[in-house]
Amino acid sequence: MSKQADVIVIGAGVAGTSCALQLAKQGHRTILLDRQSFPRHKTCGEFMSPETKEMLDYLGVQLRETVEPSSMDHAKIVMPHGGEINAPLPGQATGISRYELDRLLHEHAVTAGADIVTGTTVTNIQKLDDHRYEVDARQGNEAVRYEARAVIGAYGTKRPRSVASAEAYRDDTVYVGVKSHYSGITIPARVELYFCEGGYVGISPIEKGMINVAALLTLKSVQGSGKSVPEILRAASRTNRRLAERMAEGEPVSGTQVSIAPLHLSNTPYPWSEYPHIGDAMLMLPPLCGDGMSVALRSSWLCSGWTHKYLHGEINFEQWRDQYTLEAIRTFKELLRRARRIQNLAFAKTNRFYPGIARMIPGLASYIVKATRLSETGIEYEWMDETTDGASEYNDHEER
Numbered sequence: 001m002s003k004q005a006d007v008i009v010i011g012a013g014v015a016g017t018s019c020a021l022q023l024a025k026q027g028h029r030t031i032l033l034d035r036q037s038f039p040r041h042k043t044c045g046e047f048m049s050p051e052t053k054e055m056l057d058y059l060g061v062q063l064r065e066t067v068e069p070s071s072m073d074h075a076k077i078v079m080p081h082g083g084e085i086n087a088p089l090p091g092q093a094t095g096i097s098r099y100e101l102d103r104l105l106h107e108h109a110v111t112a113g114a115d116i117v118t119g120t121t122v123t124n125i126q127k128l129d130d131h132r133y134e135v136d137a138r139q140g141n142e143a144v145r146y147e148a149r150a151v152i153g154a155y156g157t158k159r160p161r162s163v164a165s166a167e168a169y170r171d172d173t174v175y176v177g178v179k180s181h182y183s184g185i186t187i188p189a190r191v192e193l194y195f196c197e198g199g200y201v202g203i204s205p206i207e208k209g210m211i212n213v214a215a216l217l218t219l220k221s222v223q224g225s226g227k228s229v230p231e232i233l234r235a236a237s238r239t240n241r242r243l244a245e246r247m248a249e250g251e252p253v254s255g256t257q258v259s260i261a262p263l264h265l266s267n268t269p270y271p272w273s274e275y276p277h278i279g280d281a282m283l284m285l286p287p288l289c290g291d292g293m294s295v296a297l298r299s300s301w302l303c304s305g306w307t308h309k310y311l312h313g314e315i316n317f318e319q320w321r322d323q324y325t326l327e328a329i330r331t332f333k334e335l336l337r338r339a340r341r342i343q344n345l346a347f348a349k350t351n352r353f354y355p356g357i358a359r360m361i362p363g364l365a366s367y368i369v370k371a372t373r374l375s376e377t378g379i380e381y382e383w384m385d386e387t388t389d390g391a392s393e394y395n396d397h398e399e400r
Contacts, residue, residue: 005031005115006311007150008135010122012038014098014293015279016154017105017116018059019300019307024114026308031146032109032116033137039103043177043260045202046098046212047072047191048293050091055297061108063096070095070189070205077193080240083355087366093191095206097181120144122160125151127274131317150307150320153273154300156280157263163273170264170284174219175199177287178229178259184250185211193288194243195346196236197221200288201243210253216287219261229257265343266336271299271328272321278303283332286343295332302327 009020012034020032048069056063063069072093077085106116117139124136135146153159191204198221206212215236225235230252237244266284271277278299285292303324310320345351 002145002147003031005029005146005148007031007152007307008033008133008146008148009152009154010034010125010135010160011154011156011279011281012036012106012116012118013042013102013154013156013279013296014105015281015296015300016152017102017109018055018297019152019154019278019304020114020116021059021105021109021112022300022304023307023311024109024112026304026312028308028311030114031148032114033120033122033135033146034116034118035121037118038106038116039099041179041181041256041258042098042102043179043214043258044098044212045204045214045287045292046095046101046179046206047202047204048094048096048101049291050089050093051291051294052094052297053092055294055301058301059105059108059297061104063094063101063104065104067096067100067104067207069100069207072189072191072204074190075193076190077195078240078242079195079351079355080197081352082242083352085355089191090366095191095204095212097206097210097212100207122155125160125163125275127151133275149311151275152303152307153275153277153281154279157260157284159281169266169268169270171267173264174261175263175265176217176219176222176232176259176261177215177263178217178232179212179214179257180229180233181206181253181256182211182213182247182250183209183253185246186249187211192246194237194240194246195351196243197239199236200346201233201236201240202287203246211250213247214287216263229259232259265340267340269329269332269336272325276303276307276321276324276328282328283336285336286339288339288343288346291335291339295335298331299328302331 006028007023007030009016009032012032016032020030024030074088120137120139122135122137126134133148133151137144187205194201199217201215203211203213213233217236222232225232237247265286269283271282279296282299283295285295306320306324309315
């Protein structure tokens with residue numbers, strides 16, 4: 001069986017779904033593939049920095065449509081020895097579970113005209129001589145071939161087996177990511193970050209009075225900690241007394257536990273192989289910086305813009321590749337450099353002195369928080385209305 005499309009987006013997370021939404025709105029036949037079913041829980045800090053609001057407004061996604069996300073206006077960092085650093089956030093941050101956020105994004109993508117196909121494993125991606133693509137996939141026992149003018153990789157760190165490794169762009173340190181929701185923990189309007197042996201644990205409020213507890217830990221530090229996510233989190237908390245006290249206030253919510261391994265942080269952005277990459281497939285930012293969702297949304301915006309120009313015949317294949325690559329590197333390379341530097345400082349043996357330094361230099365903590373954030377783009381939210389007429393004209397001779 002062969003199915004035709006203008007663009008195939010592989011991976012239905014935040015980056016992939018928002019990219020598919022934008023391309024479908026612009027009149028392109030868009031198919032979004034994912035090997036898992038949705039909605040589902042994902043390993044994520046579930047912290048949306050203030051910069052994400054601009055992109056969600058641009059997409060027309062209002063978080064308060066069906067859920068009541070939490071709000072946060074400051075951060076607290078707690079060191080293993082008990083010292084802490086408090087810093088205001090540059091605007092209002094939002095806490096919402098990926099279960100709810102992905103569900104909302106999928107609803108908007110379907111309304112825009114995207115076709116979402118889950119339970120689909122991509123087995124091969126081939127670029128043809130005429131710059132078209134063939135994507136082979138398996139849906140249950142059925143083999144399906146998709147043919148498209150463009151492919152976008154949004155599959156996160158779990159790339160399809162046939163895709164070439166990106167290890168040259170990744171750090172050598174192997175991490176494990178774990179996440180669980182907790183009930184019974186009362187937390188102010190803030191995100192709390194606890195450093196512990198081998199990594200850090202973030203605690204922040206989400207919807208319905210629940211708390212998200214997410215950790216990034218080295219593989220070496222979790223070995224022997226137990227097999228379940230709550231066991232791994234409890235083991236990590238033993239190296240930070242205040243973290244142990246905080247987690248003892250609540251109980252894990254059944255069915256919300258997720259883990260992912262191996263994880264490697266990026267050394268440099270990886271925006272293109274034989275097709276563009278977005279989200280974690282392009283850049284695995286240290287979660288310490290808390291801007292992963294903003295990167296996912298921003299990269300989808302950049303990629304969809306250049307992909308629209310290519311599909312609409314305004315630029316050729318080489319221009320599509322070169323311009324997206326250039327803009328992605330220009331947008332994210334410096335952010336990654338700052339994030340990696342702060343990550344290294346956080347794990348330095350001298351980190352016990354940081355709370356004292358922060359007290360001596362007012363504004364330092366706020367500066368560091370801002371240094372790991374993307375700036376706003378100033379994009380106009382009326383783009384969907386502006387492109388509707390052109391998209392309708394484009395669709396007159398295309399079968400949806």
